[in-house]
Amino acid sequence: MMNYDIAVIGGGIAGYCAAIRSQQAGKKTVLISQGQSALHFSSGSIDVLGRLPTGEPVNDPFAAISRLRYDSLGCSPLLKQPASGSAIPHPYVKVGHSAVKQSLLWFKEMLAAELPLFHQPDDANHWRITPFGTLKATWLSQPYVYQHRSQTNFREIVVVALAGYRDFQPQILKDNLARVADFAGIPIRIATIHLPSVAHDQRHPCERRSLDIAHLLQPESAWSAFCEQLTQMTQADDLVILPAVVGHGNGIETLARLQQATQRQFHEVPTMPPSLMGIRLETALHRIFIQAGGVHLKGDQVLRGQFDGARLTEIYTHHLSDIPIRAGHYIMATGSYFSQGLQASRQAIKEPVFGLDVAQTIPRTQWGGQDFIARQPHPFMTFGVSTNSHLHPSYCGKTIGNLYCCGAMLAGYDPVFEGSGGGVAIATAYHAIEQCLSHDACPETGQEVLL
Incomplete structure (x- = not known):
């Protein structure tokens, strides 16, 4: 038994x-x-809220959260709670405006030493140029992501291509970016870099991924050639759009x-998977958790759980049999x-581990x-596990008081449409986790536990 x-x-x-967050609070996790x-x-960026369920664009994501109380209830009128029959509110409504912002600021601070992330000084969204040359609203981005807000004064936009690399399509990016009004009048061109180590690689170009290019750039000769060609092909007042192929682990x-x-x-854009920008974020989170003393059972799978009334008492994994x-x-x-x-x-939609109730x-x-590609969310994207305001799910209609659900499994929102x-x-x-900590401090009576 593991406790x-x-x-x-x-x-x-x-x-x-x-x-x-649990480990930071001193909990054995x-x-x-x-x-x-x-x-x-x-992408390695953190989207908070790019548009409302109605499709209306959002500039200030935190101010817009208050509107979700109304918009989310109207976007999918057939999405109901299994037990009560009432409409499912947006997860942000359950968490609350101030707690949402507090959590994002905690996230940024928690990552600061490992992977600094940046947002606009007025807390508004910024626009990130995607690998397809479109603009996407986001809130936190990595250091070498250009945060677009309005008209620019770049001399030129240079899209860097790597000869023989197939997981990035510079022509698509260039053609679409040329249609964006904010970049009208700015020349956009493609500059192709040839790396000696890539040219002598006998593998088919389709077999090279971002990780392969990152490793190929490690020898000093390849790195010097890369820097030299970049310098020759661009100028200091250009925006250089670079596929995320530089550095793995660092x-x-x-x-x-x-x-x-x-x-x-530079403006770094993710490529076809694996995304170095996403891996960068996962690596930082993993390192922080382990350094905090957490235990990670990586590569294992929870198969089932045992319930005793309104509590989940234990879980079983594939490896631990x-x-x-x-x-707790x-x-x-x-x-x-x-x-x-x-x-x-x-x-039907089901939650496969415990069989939790789904909306x-x-x-x-x-x-x-x-x-x-619709102007409103597809209903199936708003399906998910139904929870109360504390994020407790229900099992066979009974609320499970020590189980909490979070993230993309939740009902009531469309993460893709909304950003x-x-x-x-x-x-x-x-x-x-705040609910867990509050419960431990005041288990039954609402009074602080004195030891």
Whole structure:
């Protein structure tokens, strides 16, 4: 038997945030993660709220949260609580405006020594140039991401291509960026860099990934050639758009070295998976959790749990077999469809580990809109585990008082349409741990426990 204060299931942003916050609070914490998280596919930026469920763009994400109390209830009128029949509120509404901002500032401070992240001085969203040449609203970005707000005065925008590298499409980026009004009148061109080590690589170009390029740039000869060509092809008042292929494990330090060598302004964009910018974020979170003294059961999978009335008493994993893990509180952050935190059949959505109650519309014909790229969220994207204001889920209609759900598995919001995935993950994970800490301080009577 393994005993902990808090057991966290899931190793994405929500899982890591819950585990780190728990460990920081002095709780004996175990984090159980099945494998590679969705961070390997992410931009490495943190989106808080890019637009409302109505489709209205958001400039100040924290000010807009108060409007979700109304907009989220109207965006999917058929999404109901299984037990009560009332509409599901947005996760931000459950957490609260001030707690959402507090959690994001905690996240930024917690990462500062490992991976500094930046936002605008007025706390507004900024626009990030995507690998497809579009603009996406986000709130926190890594150091070498250009934070666009309005008209610019760059001499030229130079999109860097690497000869033989197929996981980045510079022509698509260039063509789409040329259609953005804010960049009208600024010349945009593609500059192709040839690396000697890549030219002599006998593998098919399609086999090279961002990690391969990062390793190929490590020898001093390849690095010098890379810096020299960048300097020759660009000027100091250009914006140089660079695919994220520089540095693995020490990406920010390597980019700082690149900027010092070239004196250029870079905008780093993620490539096809694996995303070095997402891996950078996951690596930093993992290091912080381990340094704080947490236990990480990496590569394991929670298979089932044992309930006693309104409490989850123990969980069982694939590797530990019949050895239970017991904790005072359990945090579930297993993600959505992509990471199989939710599973969809032809007729129903289910939570596969414990069989928790799920909010969804019926019938199946109402799960999606007519257009794939729609002006409102697809209903199926707002399906998920239903929870109360404390993020307690229910099992067979009964609220489980020591289990909390957070992140993409929650019902009531569309992280893709809204651009709110990272913010909801951090805010709900932080809120869940605060609920655990509050419960431990005042278990029954609301009075502080005196030892």
